[in-house]
Amino acid sequence: MNLDGKVALVTGGSRGIGRAIALMLAKRGAKVVINYVRGQDEANRVVAAIEGKGGQAHALQGDVSVAAEAQNLIDQTVKTFGKIDILVNNAGITKDTLMVRMSESDWDAVLDTNLKGSYLCAKAALRPMLKARGGRIINISSISGQAGSGGQANYSAAKAGLIGFTKALAREVGSRNITVNAVAPGFIETDMTNVLAEEFKKKALDQIPLERFGKPEDVAEAVAFLASDAASYITGQVLAVNGGMVMN
Numbered sequence: 001m002n003l004d005g006k007v008a009l010v011t012g013g014s015r016g017i018g019r020a021i022a023l024m025l026a027k028r029g030a031k032v033v034i035n036y037v038r039g040q041d042e043a044n045r046v047v048a049a050i051e052g053k054g055g056q057a058h059a060l061q062g063d064v065s066v067a068a069e070a071q072n073l074i075d076q077t078v079k080t081f082g083k084i085d086i087l088v089n090n091a092g093i094t095k096d097t098l099m100v101r102m103s104e105s106d107w108d109a110v111l112d113t114n115l116k117g118s119y120l121c122a123k124a125a126l127r128p129m130l131k132a133r134g135g136r137i138i139n140i141s142s143i144s145g146q147a148g149s150g151g152q153a154n155y156s157a158a159k160a161g162l163i164g165f166t167k168a169l170a171r172e173v174g175s176r177n178i179t180v181n182a183v184a185p186g187f188i189e190t191d192m193t194n195v196l197a198e199e200f201k202k203k204a205l206d207q208i209p210l211e212r213f214g215k216p217e218d219v220a221e222a223v224a225f226l227a228s229d230a231a232s233y234i235t236g237q238v239l240a241v242n243g244g245m246v247m248n
C-alpha cells in the first residue's frame with residue numbers, strides 16, 4: 001500500500017473527500033498536487049498539513065470543466081514533480097432540484113464538472129501515462145449513480161456516466177498497464193451533505209446497515225488502496241464505500 005515516489009493529482013483536493021484523499025496519499029508517501037477552483041486558502045492549508053509532516057505538496061488552481069485548465073493541471077503536475085502516476089477525478093458539485101424545476105444550466109453545470117471534467121483530466125493525463133506505460137485513474141462516482149436519487153437527476157446521470165466511462169477507459173488502456181476504477185461513496189459528512197435537511201439525513205441514516213454516515217477518510221482509504229501496487233490486477237471496477245446502503 002506504499003506510494004513512495006509516486007506523484008498524484010487530486011482534483012477538488014481543497015475540501016471534504018478530496019482533502020482526505022490528498023492527505024492519505026501523502027501519508028503513504030506520494031507527492032500530491034491539490035487542485036481547487038475557488039478555495040485557495042483551504043488548498044494552501046492542505047499543502048501546509050502535508051509539508052508539516054515531511055511530505056511534498058503543491059496547490060494548483062483550475063476549473064476541471066474547462067479543457068485548457070484541465071490540460072494545465074496535468075502539465076503543471078508534471079512540471080512540478082516530474083511525472084503523474086495517479087489521477088483522482090474527485091472534483092464535483094451538486095445542484096439538486098426536482099426535474100420539473102431543473103434548468104438547463106443546472107443540468108449542464110453538474111454534467112460539466114462531474115463528468116466532462118473527469119474526461120478532460122483523464123484525456124490530458126493519458127499522454128504521460130501511456131508514455132510511462134503505467135498509471136492509475138480513480139474516478140469518484142456516487143451511490144446516486146448506482147441507484148439513482150430523486151431530486152438529483154443531473155448528478156445521478158453524471159455519476160452513472162462516470163461508471164460507464166471508467167469501464168470503457170479501463171478496456172482501452174489495460175494493455176498499457178493503466179488501471180481505471182471508480183469509487184462510489186454513499187453518504188459522507190462533508191460541505192456537500194451538511195446542507196441537506198435534517199429529515200432527509202435521518203431517512204438516509206435509517207438505510208445504512210453500519211448505522212453511521214461515512215467520513216471522508218473512509219473514502220480516502222479505498223482510493224489509496226486502488227492507487228497502490230496492492231490493486232495492480234483490479235481495473236474497471238466500482239468500489240462502493242457506503243456502509244452497506246446499496247449492495248450490488
Ligand code: NAP
Binds near residue numbers: 018035037089186
Ligand atoms: P465538497 O466538500 O463540496 O468539495 C468539492 C471539491 O471540489 C472542492 O475542493 C471544490 O473546490 C472542488 N471543485 C468544485 N468544482 C470544481 C471545478 N469545476 N474544478 C475544480 N475543482 C472543483 O464535496 P465532497 O463531498 O468532498 O465531494 C467530493 C466528491 O465526492 C465529488 O465528486 C462528489 O460528487 C463525490 N461524492 C460525495 C458524497 C458525499 O456524501 N459527500 C457522496 C458521493 C460522492 P473549491 O474548494 O475551490 O470550491
